[in-house]
Structure formats: structure tokens, C-alpha cells
Amino acid sequence: MSQNQYDTVVVGGGIYGSCIAACLAQSGYKTALVEAQDFGSQTSANSLRTLHGGLRYLQHFNFKRFQRSVQSRRYFLQLAPQLIEAVPFHLPLQRRGLKSPLVMRAALKLSDFLSRDRNHGLEQQAHLPNSSIVKPSALPSALLGNDNSNYAAGARWHEAIILNNEALILEILKSAEQAGCDMTNHCRAQTLEIIDNEVQGVWIEDTQSQNKHLLRCKWVVDAAGFNTGQFKLKPTPDSNKQPLQWARANNFIINRRLSNKGAFGISVTDSLKDHRAAGKDDSRLCFCIPLENNTLIGTFYQHQEAANNCLDLSAAEKSRLLEQVNAALPNANIDPSEITQWHSGWLPLKPGSSVEAFELEDHSRLINHQAANNSGLLEVYGVKYTTAPAVAQDVKAMLAKHLKSN
Ligand SMILES: Cc1cc2nc3c(=O)[nH]c(=O)nc-3n(C[C@H](O)[C@H](O)[C@H](O)COP(=O)(O)OP(=O)(O)OC[C@H]3O[C@@H](n4cnc5c(N)ncnc54)[C@H](O)[C@@H]3O)c2cc1C
Numbered sequence: 436m437s438q439n440q441y442d443t444v445v446v447g448g449g450i451y452g453s454c455i456a457a458c459l460a461q462s463g464y465k466t467a468l469v470e471a472q473d474f475g476s477q478t479s480a481n482s483l484r485t486l487h488g489g490l491r492y493l494q495h496f497n498f499k500r501f502q503r504s505v506q507s508r509r510y511f512l513q514l515a516p517q518l519i520e521a522v523p524f525h526l527p528l529q530r531r532g533l534k535s536p537l538v539m540r541a542a543l544k545l546s547d548f549l550s551r552d553r554n555h556g557l558e559q560q561a562h563l564p565n566s567s568i569v570k571p572s573a574l575p576s577a578l579l580g581n582d583n584s585n586y587a588a589g590a591r592w593h594e595a596i597i598l599n600n601e602a603l604i605l606e607i608l609k610s611a612e613q614a615g616c617d618m619t620n621h622c623r624a625q626t627l628e629i630i631d632n633e634v635q636g637v638w639i640e641d642t643q644s645q646n647k648h649l650l651r652c653k654w655v656v657d658a659a660g661f662n663t664g665q666f667k668l669k670p671t672p673d674s675n676k677q678p679l680q681w682a683r684a685n686n687f688i689i690n691r692r693l694s695n696k697g698a699f700g701i702s703v704t705d706s707l708k709d710h711r712a713a714g715k716d717d718s719r720l721c722f723c724i725p726l727e728n729n730t731l732i733g734t735f736y737q738h739q740e741a742a743n744n745c746l747d748l749s750a751a752e753k754s755r756l757l758e759q760v761n762a763a764l765p766n767a768n769i770d771p772s773e774i775t776q777w778h779s780g781w782l783p784l785k786p787g788s789s790v791e792a793f794e795l796e797d798h799s800r801l802i803n804h805q806a807a808n809n810s811g812l813l814e815v816y817g818v819k820y821t822t823a824p825a826v827a828q829d830v831k832a833m834l835a836k837h838l839k840s841n
Pocket of ligand 1 (some may be wrong): 450471478482486525665684692733816819821
């Protein structure tokens with residue numbers, strides 16, 4: 436790779452870097468991808484595996500985000516239908532308010548209508564059916580317990596669940612390689628090579644041999660997840676900006692299947708306040724997703740400072756999260772010994788978030804640090820696994836102004 440001249444070197448082989456590298460290579464740009472560890476082994480390996488259809492975004496009337504989710508989900512379903520499964524999701528409904536059958540029926544109908552092209556071009560097995568309102572008795576029994584008279588009805592819709600996050604990234608990498616993208620893992624990008632205010636390449640270090648190499652390129656796309664923003668470009672337009680804040684996000688897996696009817700939502704209370712969510716109380720939704728004989732439960736958040744900048748949860752934090760789930764699902768009575776895995780990663784927060792009340796960033800961000808002569812550095816801050824393909828298209832559109840494809 437150090438013999439070549441690239442248009443773009445993408446740093447970080449998570450879902451964002453992989454989608455961006457594939458998209459650029461398929462558009463005719465000479466592209467290389469560099470990953471410091473194993474491809475897809477960091478935050479992307481820890482996602483709740485849900486390729487969101489965007490139902491949630493409708494409560495904020497965010498139609499653009501909804502459409503980008505649906506389009507990106509279709510990209511994944513087209514690429515690797517064997518690695519994704521349509522799973523029915525359930526939410527118990529109350530008699531009145533925003534989570535009543537009346538309001539949810541309208542929301543589900545709108546969602547089905549706006550995503551009416553969601554199955555376009557997909558194999559039958561990958562199709563996502565229409566949503567419905569179901570009787571309380573049709574809800575997963577873990578939700579109902581002994582008494583199903585509490586709920587007026589249930590909402591039922593389908594989400595696409597990734598069976599294996601890492602395998603999906605490998606499919607994307609295969610498509611990138613077929614389009615001519617060069618790639619390496621276990622190589623860490625370290626510094627930009629800048630001469631006369633012009634980006635000439637990026638220095639990488641082989642993490643095993645410690646050998647250093649210069650990859651020559653005009654543009655570096657920094658898609659290093661939590662490490663994005665590691666490079667300096669002088670003069671850096673954003674150098675005086677406050678550093679980004681992050682939330683630690685966690686899921687856990689138990690070795691028991693809580694439902695034979697699909698996934699379901701539960702209300703939990705933690706530090707993340709979803710100010711704009713339906714209901715506006717202090718609770719927010721977590722999901723219990725069946726995975727063969729296990730259940731994946733999440734997602735829980737904590738401000739980076741409250742998490743002491745550390746991805747590992749303490750024993751006290753683990754038992755606090757389990758308490759929240761057991762409080763929401765008294766009949767499930769999950770024992771700590773049933774937990775087989777914890778998943779953790781970092782997600783960007785909105786500016787101005789505090790430890791006590793914080794909000795996750797809604798939109799992925801691209802920060803363009805252009806140097807002279809159409810060379811430069813593009814930082815990518817991704818917020819959802821789902822929308823990485825849409826962000827890759829945005830990156831391509833931005834770089835197309837500077838680069839000529841072959
Ligand atoms: C618990 C949890 C649950 C989630 N659930 C969902 C969900 O259900 N649906 C959804 O859509 N999204 C979900 N997300 C969000 C989603 O997982 C992230 O938005 C996405 O994975 C971020 O991908 P990324 O490529 O930006 O980061 P990463 O996956 O972290 O990739 C960045 C890569 O860059 C590499 N790197 C860093 N520095 C360097 C360097 N100097 N040189 C070379 N490589 C470098 C890292 O090793 C890493 O592999 C969840 C996140 C978490 C943590």
C-alpha cells in the first residue's frame with residue numbers, strides 16, 4: 436500500500452469507515468482503509484443489532500431521518516439478507532395519551548406508508564411486513580405477567596435485527612475489496628503528512644512490528660469512532676472548539692429467552708432524559724430482543740464523566756442496570772448469574788449536555804478541514820450503525836467536489 440497514491444485513506448474499520456471505503460471505491464476513487472485493531476471490533480461490535488426503521492423519529496416529525504434509516508436498512512438487507520432477520524417488536528399501550536392505541540395506530544400506519552418502498556428489490560425472506568395493533572393477550576408473556584388487564588393493547592411492528600455485527604462488516608469489506616479498495620488491519624494511523632499546507636498522506640504504524648509507512652493520499656477520512664479528531668491540520672479551523680462529549684452505552688445478554696413472540700419494549704429510568712419522547716416522563720424505552728436461546732437487553736447510557744472515561748462497568752453499575760430491568764419486568768426475575776456478556780461503546784452527545792441530563796446526538800456530523808489544493812481531512816462522527824450507508828453517500832458527495840474519480 437505504501438507504493439500507491441490514493442485519492443482517499445479512510446481511518447477506522449468500524450461500520451462507518453467500512454461503508455465509506457466501500458462507497459468511495461465503488462464510485463471510482465482510489466481508496467485505502469486502515470484499522471488499528473480487528474475490523475468491526477469496537478463500538479460497532481457492541482450495537483443492539485437493530486437496523487432502525489425510524490418509527491421513533493416520527494414522534495419528532497423527523498421525516499428526513501426516517502427516510503435515511505429506511506434507505507440504509509434496505510442497503511444492508513440487499514447486501515447480506517442471510518445475516519439479518521425481520522423480528523416482530525411489541526410495545527404495551529395505555530388507555531390514554533401518546534402511547535394509546537388510537538395514537539399508535541396512526542403512527543404505525545404513517546410509518547408503513549412512508550416506508551412503503553422498504554421491501555423494494557429485496558428477496559422475499561428479507562421483507563418487513565406491515566405493522567398492527569394487537570390484543571393484550573398477543574403481547575409476549577414476560578410483559579404480561581399474571582395480569583394483562585393493565586394494558587389497553589399492544590403495538591406490533593418489525594425491525595431488522597443483525598444476526599452478527601462483525602460478519603456484516605466483513606460483507607461490506609468484501610464489496611469494497613471487489614471495487615479495488617486496499618485495506619489493512621492492525622495498523623494505526625498516527626499523523627498526517629502535510630507539506631506546504633497540503634495533505635500528502637498519513638503515517639501508519641504496524642501495531643505488531645512497529646514499522647511505520649506513509650500512505651500517500653489527497654484526503655484522509657477520519658472515521659475512528661471515539662478516537663475521531665485525533666489528527667491536526669494546520670491551521671485547524673476548529674481548534675478552539677470544545678471537545679466533543681460522549682456517553683457510554685451498554686447492553687447485556689442473558690442465557691434465557693424471555694419471549695417466543697419476538698422482541699418487546701420496557702420502560703426504564705436512568706440518567707438519559709429523552710426530552711422529546713412521547714410521554715415526557717422520566718422513563719425511556721429499552722428493548723429485550725430474542726437471540727436463539729438468549730435475550731439481548733438494552734440500551735443503557737451514562738455520561739462519559741460519570742462513567743469515569745472507562746468502558747468497563749463496575750459490579751455496582753451492573754447490578755443497578757439489572758435492577759432497572761427487573762423492576763420493569765418483575766415476572767422475569769433475572770438473576771445476575773444469567774448474564775453472559777456485557778457490550779459497551781461510546782456514542783456522541785449533544786453539545787451542552789451535563790452529567791445529570793444529557794441527550795444523544797441525533798445526527799452524524801461531518802467536519803471538513805480543507806487544506807490547500809483540494810486536499811484535506813474529513814472527520815466523521817457517526818451516531819447509528821443503521822445510517823452509516825447514508826453518511827457514506829454524504830462523504831462521497833462532499834469529496835466529489837474535490838476529487839476526480841477514475
Ligand atoms: C451499546 C450500544 C448499542 C447500540 N445499538 C445500536 C442499534 O441498535 N442500532 C444502531 O443503528 N446503532 C446502535 N448503536 C450505535 C452504533 O453502534 C454506532 O453508532 C456505530 O457502531 C459507530 O461506528 P463507528 O464506525 O463510528 O465506530 P467504531 O465501531 O468504534 O469504529 C471505529 C474504528 O476506528 C478504529 N480506530 C481508532 N483509531 C484508529 C487509528 N488511529 N487508526 C486506525 N484505526 C483506528 C477503531 O479500532 C475502530 O475499529 C449502539 C451503540 C452502542 C455502544
